[in-house]
Amino acid sequence: MNDARRNKRRVGIAVLVIFAVVAVFVVRLVDIQVVRAAELNTESLSKRSVSQTTYGARGNIVDTNGNVLADSVDRFDITASPLLVDEFERLQKDGKSKVTVTVSDAIAELATATGASVAEITKALTENPKSNFAYVAKSVTLEQLGDVRALKIPWTYDVLHPSRTYPNGAVAGNLVGFIGADGPQNGLERTQNHCVGNVNGSATYERGADGIRIPGSTVTAKEAKDGGTLKLTIDSDLQWYAQQSLAQRAIELGADWGTITVVRVRDGHLMAVADYPSVDPNNVEGVTRYDWGSRAFSSPFEPGSTMKSLTVASLLDAGVIEPLTQVTAPGRRDLGDGQSIKDAWAHADIPYTATGVLTNSSNTGISYLVDKLSDKEKRRDYMLRFGLNEKTAVDFQGESRGDIPATQNWDAVTNYAVQFGQGMTTTSVQMASAYQALGNGGVHVPLTLVEGCEWADGTVTGTPSTESTQVVSASAAAQTVAMMENVVSQGGLSQELSIPGYRVAAKTGTAEVANGNGYGSDRIVSIAGLVPAEAPEYAIVVTFAKPDTMKTSSAVSTTFKKITTQVIKSFRIEPSDEPSPQMPLTW
């Protein structure tokens, strides 16, 4: 009986113990599976899963021929864990023997591989020895990355760092702009960010112990999106030549700044917009911030006599003058109240034809021609139709609209001065755009810098408007161009401007620059022209501001001739069959 009782007790205890153990398990199970389920699941997932940034590539900016002006490239940041920095053993090439590499050796090797200095790396690694993260070198190239990886230093890592490079340097740097640490900072990089801008995505996947992705575990939270390719109308070779010859001459002249603008007449495409000084987007700090943009767009100035061609075209269109209309131009014209206008050189009365007035750039002569169209509003209207007093269709960052004062503010002098380019302002590109209309049979087409934005699927967006306006009649435009040819064929700069075998139409301008107290001794000299004159294909405007050594438009002529020659060669313009017709300048 005793045995049976003991047995019973034993069984009872055993059952109790079993129940207790089971109860413990159940409690634990409920705790894990129900109470802390969510928390533990997240924790486990975070151990397996890796969140990854998927990079969309920023779109390239290319010129009209597809040459890359701005390129997205992969760069890599080399990082290290200062906490783990220690000497390590490196397997030799024979695959068996090992050598110990000390920390200082490793730093020296890293310095050689990345181009960073030993001092910098040492500082980064020792500054905060408890830290798990420090930059050894930023933005190293693939080649350098390969060198770093070959060192097999166990405490260094690398991270992708998408970056931007401008293989042509300052060629079109004034237009392309640049990217700073916080994204696009200037130029088309900024204003066309809706085209080239990329969107980085993110994806999460789970990985096994060996780091390999578990199939089917990828969850794309956000799709990465590449930017489109921004195609400019610029021809980078011509742009380079323009910038080089512009800079060379500007330095010779001691000019503050200069611009060259080349516009294709038939569609208003800007083939070159050169600025001096201009920025190398790879090295933004190389110039002051005032040189980061494009003065061709942003700096309005009183253009001077290049404006006379537009005046002549307007008067021809209005039907009030002919190319051979006769005027008598005095050296100085008295306008009453002690006000007068005068020519740039002292002379007695000269019996000029309208062509002679334009060729010799007589201010008094043009004033008598202007008298034939007394309606100020109508004359101002012509200027507006040439695209002055408003931004060009390019709408470049920081573009100026220039200024044509309202007619009620025109006094006796201004009434004439605006017609020869004083008392009003334009930008270089506005002038080029106006000459485009002269060369295009009087049809002004919107100035274009961006051909369009091409997306990965082949669609093109942002194509320019081609809405054109007839500014002056085709015959008025053709007559004006023919009159401008005389500047080159028999004007004072004939020797310097003529190009053998080609007919060129041009107009010089030497404008006085207003300072605080009226006009000083500074000049802005320019030449605007069309080539070939018999059927214009390109409009070219060259401007130098405030030259020191030579203050007349002949300062510009060598550069104008160089760029025109280059335009002829680049775009393979056929020589003219006939020489420029010479019109009588006097009567």
Place this chain on the structure above:
Amino acid sequence: MSSNLAFATPLRSPRDEQPTRHIEIVSNREQRKSRPRIVYALVTVGGLFALFIAQLLLSIVVSQGAYSIASLQTQQRDLGRQEQALSEQLDLLASPQNLATQAESLGMVLSNTSPVYLRLADGVIVGSASPAGAGETVVAAAGSLVPNSLLGGIPLVTPTVPEATVTEVAGAPETPTAPGSVASNPLALPSPVTR
């Protein structure tokens, strides 16, 4: 028949009674009935096994695929990066500043007094050709004024006047030279077949 009820009922299945019926002819039908049941069971269990094994194999293959996907993706990424690095370098070398500097260091000049060009369509020289002066350089005279900070490390190509090639050609005139191959003789430009 036994009358001991306490012994039989819970354990006795209908099968226990079968041996008594066994002798009877009717058993054939029972066998016919029960045999297909085993087949069904076997088929079901076998099918399940097959499924398990297939799934196991499949997941082995899939995870094997994961490894090759991972390695191929790495390879694709590396090749893409390599291609990008090379085209980056090419774009830099093709920059006008570099080309002009290199060309002028080789003694080429750019005539900017009289425009002349070769029309490729018919090989006609357009414009009045006049020899360019030795001083008609763009970059050499004034220096490169269009900065490109990336160009620093690119060395100038040196005009190699391959005297060896000249003597070789002179010494072996009977050697047939491939016409138009620049690579075979860097001194001779290919003469284009103008039509």
